[in-house]
Amino acid sequence: MNRRQLTNAPLLQAARGETPDHTPVWFMRQAGRSLPEYRKLREGVGMLESCFNPDMLAEITLQPVRRHGVDAAILFSDIVVPLKAAGVNLDIVPGRGPVLEHPIRTLSDVQALPTLEHEITEVAEGIDTILSELTETQALIGFVGGPFTLASYLVEGGPSKNHIHTKALMHNEPKTWALLMEKITATVTAFLATQMHAGIDAMQLFDSWAGFLTEHDYRELVQPYSAQILETARDIPRIHFGVGTGELLPDMAAAGPDVVGVDWRVPLDRAAERIHRVSGRVTGLQGNLDPAMLFASESAIAREVARIKGEARAAIEAGNATGHIFNLGHGVLPETDPEVITRTVRLIQED
Ligand code: 1CP
Secondary structure (H helix, E strand, O other): OOOOOOOOOHHHHHHOOOOOOOOOEOOOOOOOOOOHHHHHHHOOOOHHHHHOOHHHHHHHHHHHHHHHOOOEEEOOOOOOHHHHHHOOOEEEEOOOEEEEOOOOOOHHHHHHOOOOOOOOHHHHHHHHHHHHHOOOOOEEEEEEEOHHHHHHHHHHOOOOOOOHHHHHHHHHOHHHHHHHHHHHHHHHHHHHHHHHHHOOOEEEEEOOOHHHOOHHHHHHHOHHHHHHHHHOOOOOOEEEEOOOOHHHHHHHHHOOOOEEEOOOOOOHHHHHHHHHHHHOOOEEEEEEEOHHHHHOOHHHHHHHHHHHHHHHHHHHHOOOEEEEEEEEOOOOOOOOOHHHHHHHHHHHHHO
16 A cells, blocks of 8 residues: 655654654543543443454544544554454453463463454445545554464453563463464454554554563563564554563663553653663653543643643653653543543643
């Protein structure tokens, strides 16, 4: 396909280390339950059903772009969509998340796990529609789930607090773990290929739960697979994100992304300094307003936005970062007032 050549999209400029005319901003989970128009469209339609419906996934992706004027759309999908498309028996349960009928815990379970071997045409078709409606300054960010996060859903069988079965498998059966990682990497790479062929402008690797790992386990047993996934997307800007990853940021940067996503716990200038000093890499930064701040007063939000922008600027001036994409430190909370989101987006872009 012919990818859009967007020279003036602020998000892509920031990711490439150029200087955009304003700080680009998008919010993780900007599409979804905080928006009344989303809740209306989803009435009576299952989450996975909506992810495999080209018109619906396009419309839901575009809703927050129209309403908030953000600099990027994030593809409406889910990290488990490629597993479902590969034939894994799972569902996304309202109020809970992805749930598997049979958790994957043994070598024979892993051997029987199907991998994605085809393009997901519904997603490709949805992306086509999205791209026809975005302007030349609005980027479409595609995404896939990271290897540890996806493994956790597969091995635990659903959302997990402590990831006990996953960590036990990792340490008890290294060969089974390696095969599981290889299969997840193959499936994720295939889903990413669908999105790249359809024309996404940038991508984010969401290894949301990687922050639960020790540095050693992350480095030895997870990061090499993330590096493989990111390498297949080298033609577009790549963002690498996880939650609670303060200690892992240098290893996440070493996996090869153009931009590292930072949650709200670590100031951006300290994150960048640590990445540069430990990994020797200088990347872009993404983040890092605490999602709970959107429930604070307008003036408190303004102070936090100014602090975060100042820390990003300090990181760039110190030579520890190449640019800044504003985002939350994790996803928009469902109870967030959409008008506060719109106002905060404007504040970030104008100041
Ligand atoms: O009932 C509903 O409306 C479903 C809620 C929902 C939504 C809106 C789920 C179930 N997934 C999504 C969309 C989604 N998921 C997007 C696109 C929307 C956007 O960002 O604007 C993306 C990027 C994801 C990715 C995703 N799914 C992640 C990584 C991002 C993150 O938040 O860390 C994870 C961990 C999932 C699993 C998942 N899917 C859904 C839920 C509720 C969960 C989390 C469950 C848990 O806490 O373990």
